[in-house]
Amino acid sequence: MEAIVSRIPVRAYPKGSVLLEEGEISSSCYFVLKGCVRQYALLNGIEKTTAFFTEKQAVVSVMSYAAQVPANHYWSCTEDCILIVGDLSQEQDMYRDFPKLQSITRALMEQDYGKTQETLAAFMTSTPEERYLDLLQTRPDLLQRVPQHQMASYLGVTPESLSRIRKRIATRR
Numbered sequence: 001m002e003a004i005v006s007r008i009p010v011r012a013y014p015k016g017s018v019l020l021e022e023g024e025i026s027s028s029c030y031f032v033l034k035g036c037v038r039q040y041a042l043l044n045g046i047e048k049t050t051a052f053f054t055e056k057q058a059v060v061s062v063m064s065y066a067a068q069v070p071a072n073h074y075w076s077c078t079e080d081c082i083l084i085v086g087d088l089s090q091e092q093d094m095y096r097d098f099p100k101l102q103s104i105t106r107a108l109m110e111q112d113y114g115k116t117q118e119t120l121a122a123f124m125t126s127t128p129e130e131r132y133l134d135l136l137q138t139r140p141d142l143l144q145r146v147p148q149h150q151m152a153s154y155l156g157v158t159p160e161s162l163s164r165i166r167k168r169i170a171t172r173r
Contacts, residue, residue: 019075026064035081
């Protein structure tokens with residue numbers, strides 16, 4: 001464990017740092033120790049937020065990183081971040097030196113992929129209000145950490161619609 005930890009770089013990134021731009025081939029993957037990273041795409045010049053990564057979450061563009069194809073999204077730090085940073089050659093070296101690490105990594109990725117599938121299915125079959133209520137249950141800290149316009153984009157609504165949703169929910173409580 002100590003040998004692995006000593007080989008993994010930990011870096012600090014200030015708020016606003018761009019970790020990946022659309023069209024770049026991802027050469028790094030990250031694990032959030034502290035902070036929040038937003039994933040978004042530009043559609044007709046408008047930012048559409050597709051994910052937020054916070055403490056204890058991996059930030060990996062699997063297609064871009066593993067297949068070495070251009071990314072179709074951006075990653076930006078919405079807060080000051082402390083991230084573990086990995087790269088493909090380092091990863092291969094560590095798998096060679098620590099064979100069990102590959103099976104552990106695979107199990108974690110499978111678990112993460114399963115959660116992502118469930119989240120996506122729930123997102124596609126729910127209303128914006130249901131999505132917001134789910135966030136209140138599962139990631140309430142995110143609502144305090146992310147600007148309202150980014151949260152609205154993530155939920156698939158305008159900031160004005162998000163305000164109405166919040167107001168409706170507040171009057172019910």
